[in-house]
Amino acid sequence: MVALPVLEVAPLTQEPTPKGPPETNERPEERSPRWFSTRPPDGSTGSLFGWRLPVTSVLSSFCALYWSRFLWARGWSAPRLPSPVGVGQSGLVFSACPMGNGTSRLYSALTKTLNSSAASQYLESPDPEHLEPIDPKELLEECRAVLHTRPPRFQRDFVDLRTDGPSSHPLIRVMQWNILAQALGEGKDNFAQCPLEALKWEERKCLILEEILAYQPDILCLQEVDHYFDTFQPLLSRLGYQGTFFPKPWSPCLDVEHNNGPDGCALFFLQNRFKLLHSANIRLTAMRLKTNQVAIAQTLECTESGRQLCIAVTHLKARTGWEQLRSAQGCDLLRNLQNITQGAKIPLIVCGDFNAEPTEEVYKHFASSSLNLSSAYKLLSADGQSEPPYTTWKIRTSGECRHTLDYIWYSKHALSVRSALDLLTEEQIGPNRLPSFHYPSDHLSLVCDFSFNEDPDALL
Numbered sequence: 001m002v003a004l005p006v007l008e009v010a011p012l013t014q015e016p017t018p019k020g021p022p023e024t025n026e027r028p029e030e031r032s033p034r035w036f037s038t039r040p041p042d043g044s045t046g047s048l049f050g051w052r053l054p055v056t057s058v059l060s061s062f063c064a065l066y067w068s069r070f071l072w073a074r075g076w077s078a079p080r081l082p083s084p085v086g087v088g089q090s091g092l093v094f095s096a097c098p099m100g101n102g103t104s105r106l107y108s109a110l111t112k113t114l115n116s117s118a119a120s121q122y123l124e125s126p127d128p129e130h131l132e133p134i135d136p137k138e139l140l141e142e143c144r145a146v147l148h149t150r151p152p153r154f155q156r157d158f159v160d161l162r163t164d165g166p167s168s169h170p171l172i173r174v175m176q177w178n179i180l181a182q183a184l185g186e187g188k189d190n191f192a193q194c195p196l197e198a199l200k201w202e203e204r205k206c207l208i209l210e211e212i213l214a215y216q217p218d219i220l221c222l223q224e225v226d227h228y229f230d231t232f233q234p235l236l237s238r239l240g241y242q243g244t245f246f247p248k249p250w251s252p253c254l255d256v257e258h259n260n261g262p263d264g265c266a267l268f269f270l271q272n273r274f275k276l277l278h279s280a281n282i283r284l285t286a287m288r289l290k291t292n293q294v295a296i297a298q299t300l301e302c303t304e305s306g307r308q309l310c311i312a313v314t315h316l317k318a319r320t321g322w323e324q325l326r327s328a329q330g331c332d333l334l335r336n337l338q339n340i341t342q343g344a345k346i347p348l349i350v351c352g353d354f355n356a357e358p359t360e361e362v363y364k365h366f367a368s369s370s371l372n373l374s375s376a377y378k379l380l381s382a383d384g385q386s387e388p389p390y391t392t393w394k395i396r397t398s399g400e401c402r403h404t405l406d407y408i409w410y411s412k413h414a415l416s417v418r419s420a421l422d423l424l425t426e427e428q429i430g431p432n433r434l435p436s437f438h439y440p441s442d443h444l445s446l447v448c449d450f451s452f453n454e455d456p457d458a459l460l
């Protein structure tokens with residue numbers, strides 16, 4: 001069940017003073033973080049975007065717009081299509097336009113384009129109910145065929161981080177990745193050096209899938225997913241994953257013409273490795289008010305060992321000037337995770353785009369939490385104490401942005417990081433930065449192999 005839109009955090013009152021300079025490409029209402037307002041006593045919403053409107057009319061139009069878009073994004077309002085020709089295997093279909101107009105986008109996952117090449121023969125399915133497993137190797141080959149005009153993908157190596165001998169428990173591979181919402185990449189992010197051609201969804205989705213298939217995570221935590229129902233859910237379910245999607249209540253994607261629905265967090269795990277015990281979709285709050293950011297937290301039982309693991313994914317509020325909101329959202333997530341892990345009894349992994357450098361308060365809350373968390377990618381540094389120099393690197397019209405914002409937190413007593421996927425080098429990323437013809441997102445994927453520590457009763 002998804003919560004309703006976010007009048008509660010509509011920018012209204014003065015809040016914390018931005019620490020850094022405002023980014024010039026932001027809209028005025030986003031530059032000054034003015035949030036957490038209560039409604040004025042006259043029953044209007046106050047100066048929401050400069051208007052004074054009755055609460056009921058604003059509420060009802062937001063609700064109607066949001067729900068119609070949400071239902072439409074899920075395909076619930078869609079009529080069934082006649083069976084298209086050329087039956088394939090995987091359901092990965094390429095629509096004629098990048099995001100498509102309403103109709104072609106809605107149908108893109110179901111439709112077989114008449115002129116599709118032989119390369120996509122295995123990638124297509126006429127039937128949304130078609131659930132036959134896909135061989136990951138064959139899907140990878142198909143993706144590579146689609147990408148044959150693009151430069152080869154970058155080589156990244158796993159760094160061995162073991163400090164002891166081999167574990168008797170099988171490894172758990174976790175991938176964290178902000179994949180870049182298609183609507184934001186094309187419509188809002190203002191990438192200055194990335195040609196629109198490089199963002200074409202038909203090819204970019206293959207780059208994303210290629211990255212996932214190359215590392216084959218057991219657990220996959222994604223942010224900025226705006227193609228869940230038409231791409232990732234159908235394909236990944238046929239690769240053996242069970243998926244959950246929680247859209248942002250008022251996704252900025254919905255402001256983009258020809259969007260594909262709201263973006264949100266998605267969490268996938270391999271069904272042959274885990275059983276789902278508990279799942280929570282969390283609308284993050286700040287000072288008890290609902291915000292536009294979300295998280296998913298699930299408790300899984302490992303089929304091999306019978307041990308439990310809690311996994312969470314989140315995407316905190318972006319942009320400079322919103323540090324206090326991120327901090328409050330982080331505290332709310334930690335509070336929720338305290339409950340879900342039964343007071344830190346269940347080992348925990350938290351993946352996210354925190355939109356916060358390690359110097360920020362929210363990072364410090366996680367590092368000092370009573371959940372005893374440590375950030376896995378620190379282990380790649382020489383002293384094990386420093387985060388990588390960047391996890392996102394892009395050039396916006398407002399300038400170059402190189403930041404460390406993405407993290408994989410883990411219970412440091414209960415779990416060990418056995419290896420971590422190295423980041424792309426500056427040379428690999430290239431002078432035009434990300435995204436690019438080589439790499440589909442402005443954020444790098446983070447991938448770690450975890451094992452349970454031997455003593456299950458050790459302090460978490």
Ligand SMILES: NC(=O)C1=CN([C@@H]2O[C@H](COP(=O)(O)OP(=O)(O)OC[C@H]3O[C@@H](n4cnc5c(N)ncnc54)[C@H](OP(=O)(O)O)[C@@H]3O)[C@@H](O)[C@H]2O)C=CC1
Pocket residue numbers: 006007009010011023025026030178184188189190224248250251252255292293316317318319353355396
């Ligand atoms: N929050 C609210 O109450 C309401 C919001 N809205 C709409 O929602 C949007 C804001 O939503 P919110 O969830 O707060 O979004 P955020 O500020 O968290 O950012 C949304 C996306 O924009 C990207 N982004 C970050 N910095 C920039 C930048 N400088 N230029 C362009 N894109 C950037 C982020 O990517 P990354 O994480 O990769 O950095 C993120 O995915 C607005 O467009 C507004 O119109 C509408 C009504 C109410």
Ligand SMILES: [Mg+2]
Pocket residue numbers: 178180181184224
């Ligand atoms: Mg983004």
